[in-house]
Amino acid sequence: MDEDEELVARLRAGDEQAFVALVSRHHAAMVRVAGSFVSSPAIAEEVVQDTWLGVLRGIDGFAGRSSFRTWLLRILVNRARSTGVREHRSIAVGDAGPVVDRSRFDASGAWMSPPQHWVEDSDDRLLAEGLADQLQVALGELPARQREVVVLRDVDGLSGREVCDVLEISEANQRVLLHRGRSHLRQALESELGSL
Amino acid sequence: MFWQRKELVCLQMVELITDYLEGTLSRSQRRRFEAHLAACENCTEYLRQMRATIRLTGSLRAEDMEPAMRDELTELYRRWRAEEDEGGATAEE
Numbered sequence: 001m002d003e004d005e006e007l008v009a010r011l012r013a014g015d016e017q018a019f020v021a022l023v024s025r026h027h028a029a030m031v032r033v034a035g036s037f038v039s040s041p042a043i044a045e046e047v048v049q050d051t052w053l054g055v056l057r058g059i060d061g062f063a064g065r066s067s068f069r070t071w072l073l074r075i076l077v078n079r080a081r082s083t084g085v086r087e088h089r090s091i092a093v094g095d096a097g098p099v100v101d102r103s104r105f106d107a108s109g110a111w112m113s114p115p116q117h118w119v120e121d122s123d124d125r126l127l128a129e130g131l132a133d134q135l136q137v138a139l140g141e142l143p144a145r146q147r148e149v150v151v152l153r154d155v156d157g158l159s160g161r162e163v164c165d166v167l168e169i170s171e172a173n174q175r176v177l178l179h180r181g182r183s184h185l186r187q188a189l190e191s192e193l194g195s196l
Numbered sequence: 197m198f199w200q201r202k203e204l205v206c207l208q209m210v211e212l213i214t215d216y217l218e219g220t221l222s223r224s225q226r227r228r229f230e231a232h233l234a235a236c237e238n239c240t241e242y243l244r245q246m247r248a249t250i251r252l253t254g255s256l257r258a259e260d261m262e263p264a265m266r267d268e269l270t271e272l273y274r275r276w277r278a279e280e281d282e283g284g285a286t287a288e289e
Contacts, residue, residue, distance in 0.1 A: 014277070016273055019270075020266065020270055020273075023266065023269050027269070045265070049272060052269055056272075056273065057276070098207075099211060100207075102207075105205075105206060105207045108205060109206055109207035109208065110206050111206045111236075111238040111239070114237075114238035115238060115241050115245055117241065119248040122248055122252060132252075132255065135253065135256060136256060150253065154250050154253040154254050155254060155256050157254070160218065175214055175218055178214055179211075179214035179215075182246060182249055182250065182253075183213075183214075183246075186245050186246055186249040189245070189248075189249055189252065190245065
């Protein structure tokens, strides 16, 4: 039994501490995910609270076919989506076109303006210069569907399969959104750190 | 069709990179991808940067929950319990 399963069993038995522990384990990730669907942190917090209430009401019906985390995030995504629709936030499909500007390649398709080097000192600068904030901003500027996938995969560490279950999208779709999202973030890092 | 062409160009590499990292390229695509990498410093650097991007994004895990939020959710739990107990009592009557 993993830690979530054990906590779920205790929650079913009416253990308040088990609920608090589940909240501690998942709350931050939920706020991040909710934040990619709705327009303000306050609304995201509301969606998350509403989700926890849904968890309490539905926990006896949770059959354990998926992991608790997948089940929890599905409830969250459904609520966040309907809230997002209520506030008329557009559900962007994502952008189109190449992920690296065509002008950086020559006519044969080879790099003309190759990637500028930045990997070496990115860790130091992550700490020293608030690179994390800039990356956070770049993440916030991604089209919503890309952001949802990147947050679930790369920030929260879900597998591709789990992301498909949570967002109810196909694996191919998941990969395209992940690809575009990650590529945009790489470009943002290059713009920030390159050529110095 | 460009898939029939023997060698991949950099322009294609940057579009295939996620499929490569996800392990979803066919065996022959993967071979061509790796053959290009072996010969191209720029695409090798690009791959390093994509891996670094993934790693840096993973370091964004947010700060822990604020204590106020924890209290609020504990309160939510208690209210829910109270409602449940009330509902249960009514049902038994």
